[in-house]
Amino acid sequence: MNDRDGVRAWALVLALAFALCGAAPSVAAEGPRALRLAPGASTPVVDGRLDEPAWAEAPLFDQFVQFQPEDKKPAAWRTTVQVLVTADALIFGIRAYDPAPALIRAPLARRDRIGRDQDFVSVVIDPVGLRRSAQFVRISAAGVVSDGVFTADDDTEDFSPDFDVQAAAQRLPDGYSVELRWPLAALRFPHAGGAPWRLMIVRNIPRDEANTLVLSAPLTKEALNFIAELQPLGGLDDLVEQVRERSFLSVRPELTARRQQQTAPGLPTARQQTLNLGGELKWRPRADWVIDATLNPDFSQVELDAPQMAGNTRFALSVPEKRPFFLESSDIVGQTQADEEGLNHGLVAFYSRAITDPDWGLRATWRGASAEATALSLRDAGGGQILRAHAYNTDSHAQALASQASFARGRMQLGGASVGLLGALRDYGQGLNTRLLGSDFAWAASDVDLWRGHALLSAENLGFDAQDQALRGPTETGHHLWLAWRRRTEAWNTQVHLEEVSPHFVNDNGFVDQAGFQRVTLNVHRRLPSQTLAPLGEWSRFPTYELEWQLKLLQTQTLADASQAVPAGEVIERRVQPGFWLSSVRNTGVWGHLGLDQQRAHSGGPLHAPRTVTLGFESNPNDWLSFVSAEGEWGRRLDVDADRLGLGASFWVQARLRFPIPWGMGLDVEPQWSEGYVNGPDGRRSFTERTHQLLVVLHMGPLDSLRVITQAKDFQRRGEAVPVSLSADKFGNDNVSVVYQHRDGLSRVFSLGLSEAQATPGRQRNIELFAKAVWGWSR
Known part of the structure; x- marks a missing residue:
């Protein structure tokens, strides 16, 4: 395909997008109202009981509707919500009635691990009022908390941010009740001129016959995102005016003691003991500003990243962020989002895991009524990797130099659209640096259409x-252009992505795994009407709540890159993947597709035609096997290093098991396993790659837990002389981590841990023992 053919393909996809474009009306309804408590009035104790006098006076809202498994239906379970407003917090009282309370699933769990396999209620609040993003807190029937941020543009929820809230739950003869105290200091809202605060209450009811989700807002599945119908929270009156000048300060000093030992064959044992004093500060001088600072942060208690298979790809892999400093107002930063195909869409300007070992960091975030901005700068001690991407691979270089990483982004709301400006600088000293400048936009053209895009320019x-x-x-310049359109209606869900990344585009503050290409992607999902699904339920003996026919098309081709001897217009990959997705009882999803693809392993090589079948499912079977998911691909797969097709497969399985233990304790067991291989011409495996992780958590009470993680990754390639020359290769690593943690909110945490890591070849072994204490205060 030449450049002209590529332009025609892009134009055809855009024409199809506009042909399918249209509008649908939204539904509005009055939501819950809050009761303002008089100064000096007694405030409820957060114990989940809802028995204080204030709850008898607060307005009660109970107009909930069903969203899943089928929307547009009245809620079968009664749920009520009440809201109190004090001088410094919102207090929510939620009553979840249940005709079969013995079936309520309320296991002990870790923070941010409250999922669809448990009974929970969730408070989703948008204090800016524009429904661009929203903070949320989930509380299980056991009183465990999960929290995070919804982002409308991506229609995603991020559980990384943590808010300093108080929550409690009480089991009752006819259900359970929840109290949530959400301090105003933990909410992000404009100083003046903001829209009314918006709210939605969510309740999840997992049962064998159906996993049901009910909402306080009239949301339907054709909405562009989960927070599209948040309703105004009444009764706040002049609350913002009264508290907008109030200052909040939180200081979290931390002390970490560590002992490390490193051994390797033929080398003397190296030992090191360190004592590190660090901490974090969060200051909100007034409602619209937040200042964050960190000094010598230690992340030894952060959970290990799950191993990923990478032996059959030449591109770098991204991993999620878990470090608290980077999680303030993550919706403004706009970090990279990987889709279900593993493609990194969204704003690729900032990827916090590119900062390996920060010595210190400073960040300021501002939110106005129609604009917001954030800026940060960190000193990174180095020790990580510097990526340089190309059309067929990602080069990785050791980051031996310390650097200063700086990033800033501002965004303005213009009616149904937003426009942003951003800049990034990575300064390695000695005149070495990478720079980035760009702009991005999002435009809700209608209630069912969303356009997004960005243009980024780099120099390094x-x-x-x-x-x-x-x-x-020599200074090299590059660009990254991206345009996306999403349309979601009751019957159709269509997504189009157009992307161009020049050969020398670089962003050392972001994640760039591929450069020097043009890509067009079209995903079309056709949802069948519910009345047509009844015969499927009779045939399978299980009801089918949703069924989608899917078609995924993708083409990636090269841009000319003389430095890599890559010509223009060379097809890297084509995907043609017809498939399906259906949902049934126990929150079960089943999916599959045919892979009628074409792939090229390197420039000038043959364009192979792999043929594969992929099937997968996920479910919440019961209270002890609370989650299981598996996916497998089988067929003729491309062996990238050998540059040939062979019969092979790839499998991935994950499960979550929960067991109650006497004395009020609980046990979580979460195994994860994956394997991939491709056979050679002689029918024997040319390579095999395996990863596994076993996570075991003993909950000794609401505040204490013992976490054990074992994980391993290994790759083996068989040496071959013909028909291609391949050297035998074998590498792997094993990790074990044991951590006891006592956590009382966000400001009082004690951790004691032991970890061991071994790598082959070389048999290098690292052992680390650490103790960490965090004792914070706020005013």
């Missing part, structure tokens, strides 16, 4: 010699 002069040492090279 950081090169590497043959020994992988950093040096100053």
